[in-house]
Amino acid sequence: MTTHSVRVVLPAHLRVLGRVDGEVVLAVDGPVTQRSVLDALELRHPVLRGTIREHGTLRRRAFVRFFACERDLSHEPPDGPLPDEVATGAEPLLVVGAMAGG
Amino acid sequence: MSGVRVLVGTRKGAFVLSSDGARRDWDISGPHFAGWEIYHLKGSATDPDRLYASQSGGWFGQLIQRSDDGGRTWTAVGNEFSYEGDAGTHQFFDGTSVPWTFTRVWHLEPSLHDPDTIYAGVEDAALFRSVDGGGSWQELPGLRGHGTGPSWQPGAGGMCLHSILLDPRDEAHMTVAISAAGTFRTDDGGRIWRAINRGLRSEGIPDQDAEVGHCVHHIAAHATRPDTLFMQKHWDVMRSDDGGEQWREISGDLPTDFGFVIDVHAHEPGTVYVVPITSDYLHVPLDGKLRVYRSRTGGDEWEPLTRGLPQEHCYVNVLRDAMAVDSLDRCGIYFGTTGGQVYVSPDEGDTWAPIVRDLPAVLSVEVQTLP
Numbered sequence: 001m002t003t004h005s006v007r008v009v010l011p012a013h014l015r016v017l018g019r020v021d022g023e024v025v026l027a028v029d030g031p032v033t034q035r036s037v038l039d040a041l042e043l044r045h046p047v048l049r050g051t052i053r054e055h056g057t058l059r060r061r062a063f064v065r066f067f068a069c070e071r072d073l074s075h076e077p078p079d080g081p082l083p084d085e086v087a088t089g090a091e092p093l094l095v096v097g098a099m100a101g102g
Numbered sequence: 103m104s105g106v107r108v109l110v111g112t113r114k115g116a117f118v119l120s121s122d123g124a125r126r127d128w129d130i131s132g133p134h135f136a137g138w139e140i141y142h143l144k145g146s147a148t149d150p151d152r153l154y155a156s157q158s159g160g161w162f163g164q165l166i167q168r169s170d171d172g173g174r175t176w177t178a179v180g181n182e183f184s185y186e187g188d189a190g191t192h193q194f195f196d197g198t199s200v201p202w203t204f205t206r207v208w209h210l211e212p213s214l215h216d217p218d219t220i221y222a223g224v225e226d227a228a229l230f231r232s233v234d235g236g237g238s239w240q241e242l243p244g245l246r247g248h249g250t251g252p253s254w255q256p257g258a259g260g261m262c263l264h265s266i267l268l269d270p271r272d273e274a275h276m277t278v279a280i281s282a283a284g285t286f287r288t289d290d291g292g293r294i295w296r297a298i299n300r301g302l303r304s305e306g307i308p309d310q311d312a313e314v315g316h317c318v319h320h321i322a323a324h325a326t327r328p329d330t331l332f333m334q335k336h337w338d339v340m341r342s343d344d345g346g347e348q349w350r351e352i353s354g355d356l357p358t359d360f361g362f363v364i365d366v367h368a369h370e371p372g373t374v375y376v377v378p379i380t381s382d383y384l385h386v387p388l389d390g391k392l393r394v395y396r397s398r399t400g401g402d403e404w405e406p407l408t409r410g411l412p413q414e415h416c417y418v419n420v421l422r423d424a425m426a427v428d429s430l431d432r433c434g435i436y437f438g439t440t441g442g443q444v445y446v447s448p449d450e451g452d453t454w455a456p457i458v459r460d461l462p463a464v465l466s467v468e469v470q471t472l473p
Contacts, residue, residue: 011161011162012137013137013138013159013161013162014162016136017162017165017178047165049181049182050163050164050165050181050182051162051163051165052162054163055182055183055184056182056184061161061162061163063160063161063162064162097161097162098161100160100161
């Protein structure tokens with residue numbers, strides 16, 4: 001099984017919560033998907049469970065977005081492959097708090 | 103010399119305000135969890151260094167934080183609040199049915215006897231318990247499963263369980279309040295619940311003295327008289343002397359009986375405090391004057407307490423969990439405002455002074471009396 005080195009950029013609130021400085025680099029075994037990346041992220045930082053995906057259903061929280069390669073991947077299926085650039089580490093997966101407010 | 107620690111939850115973080123028994127000079131720490139909504143913090147009665155905080159936000163959901171050193175450091179503990187079984191439905195504002203959905207923890211109530219046991223009142227209304235210091239949470243589903251559950255509806259702030267009273271004689275006896283369902287009581291540790299709203303009358307529901315549907319804003323009781331309950335309802339200040347079996351109005355000569363907070367003096371079970379708010383459509387003090395009202399007669403007869411409080415151009419609100427009392431010899435009274443002020447009265451309400459003036463909007467105030 002291939003292991004990928006995947007870069008993830010978290011929003012400020014979650015970097016504080018996870019005590020993360022800068023990007024997170026995760027070792028992801030097998031296909032690089034939203035689910036496999038977030039599983040690896042939550043394994044490394046259990047405090048983030050429930051903050052990006054809902055407990056139980058593991059659905060993306062309503063005010064969280066996933067961007068990469070200048071594309072909005074928020075509505076892509078969680079088991080679909082992320083872009084090659086994310087799987088190779090050339091581009092990060094951006095976890096973004098939805099723009100809302102004034 | 104004994105002292106106090108005031109725990110303040112705000113729209114943008116938590117603050118801890120500490121003072122000695124004189125309550126004149128204050129040390130202020132925070133913001134803790136900057137940028138997050140802190141609906142409530144509370145300390146254990148048996149271990150004052152054990153604190154719990156509800157941290158939440160619309161983007162990233164709910165977290166529970168625990169401190170074992172009086173608020174200097176914090177650790178995130180369990181944040182999974184899953185309803186037991188089929189969550190069912192309740193009423194939306196327009197009377198249609200919507201699924202029960204967890205949003206946030208409004209209130210944390212540590213056990214009176216065990217620092218690792220704590221209750222959480224949540225939106226949509228339900229009661230959860232942790233017996234492992236917040237590591238995991240289990241619903242007490244008998245409350246949400248009360249036969250009237252499908253008819254409960256949200257107040258303007260959401261359908262929240264905001265008040266939890268533990269009976270010091272036996273914690274199997276609990277009273278909770280839900281906006282806008284009413285007050286409920288269990289005598290068996292949370293398995294079976296009864297609605298205890300007889301005597302309440304509310305406009306805005308088809309049957310004004312219905313079994314449920316009342317927008318109770320807050321309830322309070324004194325530890326030595328747990329069967330005497332005080333209530334600030336949407337409109338009306340109420341009292342029960344039989345554990346909630348029957349309520350009577352004690353608004354008496356208040357200038358308006360709309361409001362959110364209510365609390366009881368630490369040493370005088372018949373001395374009660376409220377902060378009247380103009381009306382249901384104008385959540386500011388009457389005439390721009392911030393006044394606490396005190397009744398030394400358990401209701402009906404009220405006196406305004408104004409010394410040190412702004413008496414002109416004041417248009418803040420005082421939310422339901424934003425008043426507390428300490429148990430020093432001269433009982434201290436505290437409240438916080440949506441304008442970011444936290445006021446203290448070290449003399450039972452006779453005089454007031456701001457501890458801080460410019461915090462984010464205050465959601466909750468609790469106080470610990472330290473040895």
